[in-house]
Amino acid sequence: MKICPVCAKHSTLDATTCMWCHAPLPATPPLEPLFIGAPSTNGKAIGSLICGIFFFFPPTAIAAVILGHKALREIRRSNGGQTGHGLATAGSILGYLGSSIGVLIIVAIAVPNLLRSKMAANEAAAVASLRTYDYALATYLRNCPQIGFPESLETLGPGKGDCQRAQLLDSSLAGRNPVRSGYTFRYSRSRLGTMGNVIGFSITAVPVTPGSTGVRYFYTDETGIIRWSNAGPANGKSSAL
DSSP states (O other): OEEOTTTOOEEOTTOSBOTTTOOBOOOOOOOOOOOOSOOEEOHHHHHHHHHHHTTTSHHHHHHHHHHHHHHHHHHHHTTTSEEOHHHHHHHHHHHHHHHHHHHHHHHHHHHHHHHHHHHHHHHHHHHHHHHHHHHHHHHHHHHOTTTBSOSSGGGGSSSSSSSSSOOOSOTTTSSSSOEETTEEEEEEEOOBOTTSOBOOEEEEEEESSBTTTBSOEEEEETTOOOEEESSSSOOTTSEEO
């Protein structure tokens, strides 16, 4: 039945004007044709499930998700002409599961490699810092022979360029037990010469967090030889680089 928009009375479906007030009636929208015949299984749904079974391979897991979503869309639009909703859903779920596992595997592989690369970079930076210390201390000894090696690394820092503030290191290295690139540097003076000047020193480089910021320990002294150890703080008897 059609309802008149003017008088709100009913007329037959095939009427074009109201039987009561003769006002024009809206046209009846055509009905969507129903699918006739036996429904078929959507091919993408089958493909999604097959790919989902092999979800442990990242490419097939991704394919399972893509095919599953396309299959579900096509099944909805078929008006009953296609089946396979369960197959597509199962394939999509397996695909998502495989993608998640793949991401976890990649992370499990990548994170240790990144950590090792970071530690290697920190160790290389620690060795470079020790070489900088060796050069600065040798220069200080040459410029201030009456003192010998300085009392602390702070003496080598920015200042007037004299024996009190030698201006041989920047502030990041010229501190008390400075920390740089994941390593802590500790300086100490040792032997005295015949004139009372200091003719020996040692510097150790220790990882801030062993096994995380670095693995190896480093050492240098007045000989200028840099030594290392894996078993704890290095000393004058450790292996030379």
